[in-house]
Amino acid sequence: MTANLLDFDLESLTGFCERLGEKRFRAVQLFRWIHQKGEADFDAMSDLAKSLREKLKGAAQVKALPVLSQQISSDGTIKWLFDVGGGDAVEAVFIPEDDRGTLCISSQAGCAVGCRFCSTGHQGFSRNLRTGEIIAQLWFAERFLRHHLHSDERVISNVVMMGMGEPLQNYGELLPALRTMLDDHAYGLSRRRVTVSTSGIVPKVDLLSQDCPVALAVSLHAPTDALRDKLVPLNKKYPLAELMAACGRYLEFAPRDFITFEYCMLDGVNDQLEHARQLIDLVQAYGGGRAWCKFNLIPFNPFEQSGLTRSSARQTLAFSRVLSDAGIVTTIRKTRGDDIAAACGQLAGDVMDRTRVGERIARQRTIMLHPVAAHQPTVQET
Ligand code: SAH
Ligand code: SF4
Numbered sequence: 001m002t003a004n005l006l007d008f009d010l011e012s013l014t015g016f017c018e019r020l021g022e023k024r025f026r027a028v029q030l031f032r033w034i035h036q037k038g039e040a041d042f043d044a045m046s047d048l049a050k051s052l053r054e055k056l057k058g059a060a061q062v063k064a065l066p067v068l069s070q071q072i073s074s075d076g077t078i079k080w081l082f083d084v085g086g087g088d089a090v091e092a093v094f095i096p097e098d099d100r101g102t103l104c105i106s107s108q109a110g111c112a113v114g115c116r117f118c119s120t121g122h123q124g125f126s127r128n129l130r131t132g133e134i135i136a137q138l139w140f141a142e143r144f145l146r147h148h149l150h151s152d153e154r155v156i157s158n159v160v161m162m163g164m165g166e167p168l169q170n171y172g173e174l175l176p177a178l179r180t181m182l183d184d185h186a187y188g189l190s191r192r193r194v195t196v197s198t199s200g201i202v203p204k205v206d207l208l209s210q211d212c213p214v215a216l217a218v219s220l221h222a223p224t225d226a227l228r229d230k231l232v233p234l235n236k237k238y239p240l241a242e243l244m245a246a247c248g249r250y251l252e253f254a255p256r257d258f259i260t261f262e263y264c265m266l267d268g269v270n271d272q273l274e275h276a277r278q279l280i281d282l283v284q285a286y287g288g289g290r291a292w293c294k295f296n297l298i299p300f301n302p303f304e305q306s307g308l309t310r311s312s313a314r315q316t317l318a319f320s321r322v323l324s325d326a327g328i329v330t331t332i333r334k335t336r337g338d339d340i341a342a343a344c345g346q347l348a349g350d351v352m353d354r355t356r357v358g359e360r361i362a363r364q365r366t367i368m369l370h371p372v373a374a375h376q377p378t379v380q381e382t
Pocket of ligand 2: 112113114115118119163165199219
């Protein structure tokens with residue numbers, strides 16, 4: 001079986017090249033071709049010796065994920081659905097803003113955590129993505145966007161692990177992917193521009209602080225264990241006191257950073273002003289008097305089976321004021337890509353029925369929303 005070079009961070013690519021009898025600087029060259037230039041064809045890697053290119057052709061490939069659909073929203077948000085085999089598909093979303101370009105990517109097909117308000121959670125767990133499948137989302141999106149925007153410069157400045165899946169339940173595959181995102185010979189993203197979002201797998205938060213302390217977002221959603229137990233079942237295993245303590249430890253290894261707490265606003269469930277006051281008590285108990293966290297209030301994106309509704313804009317604003325008045329930086333997430341269902345927690349609808357990928361391809365192809373989709377480079381399988 002040929003190796004997929006997207007599975008390798010620079011260290012393991014070096015090992016791979018050494019096994020082919022090549023020196024480390026060859027691995028660096030190869031790594032740059034793949035990730036900086038988005039090249040998948042070994043013959044196009046002009047400064048590699050012909051003998052090496054031949055060896056690579058026999059032993060390796062740069063395996064992109066087949067794209068099942070691409071939708072471009074009127075606000076510029078782009079959503080891709082990637083086929084990861086076995087009837088599973090995962091999504092990635094590009095969100096352009098004035099000062100940055102953020103790519104939201106998936107870490108698992110489905111998710112085992114089962115949060116009540118999340119459609120990925122309702123779908124259940126299928127499997128972990130491999131490192132190469134995580135990186136393939138970034139590799140493809142960066143390559144597509146440069147082509148699409150006629151840019152030689154990097155387009156994606158931020159990556160957030162906020163698509164489908166719980167990244168810290170796929171730690172072994174996640175770590176080399178994060179290292180590749182940060183590597184100057186690959187995507188060169190700064191530590192603070194890569195965000196891992198977690199529902200709170202405490203031991204893995206500690207591991208990440210040691211291995212690769214990128215920006216951490218924690219999906220809080222409730223100020224008390226009683227309520228969080230109901231919304232995020234994992235809370236029963238890692239209750240708030242342990243989670244908060246882990247956040248504190250994390251910051252010791254991520255100097256000058258803060259934790260972002262995500263809080264999905266659910267009408268009548270967790271959005272009362274009393275909840276905001278309880279949140280203040282919670283974070284003040286752990287902060288040692290200093291500002292160590294921010295809140296990001298997410299308007300709930302409803303889906304049929306949840307039985308939940310979105311808090312009103314007015315309630316969300318009042319809730320955010322209580323937090324801000326206590327000196328906690330609080331933002332309300334703008335919803336983007338509404339016309340293509342690209343928001344948090346909406347990224348599972350297309351994979352509900354895993355047996356019908358073919359049918360879905362046919363259906364999805366008809367809903368490309370923007371003519372520029374025609375410029376999509378053909379970068380499917382190599
Ligand atoms: N599993 C990780 C990352 C993926 S979910 C986590 O839970 O953090 C990314 C964010 O979207 C999380 O904060 C999650 O709570 C939120 N989310 C999930 N479903 C949502 C929905 N229906 N509406 C709004 N936000 C949602
Ligand atoms: Fe999984 Fe995150 Fe959805 Fe919870 S919110 S079910 S952890 S993807």
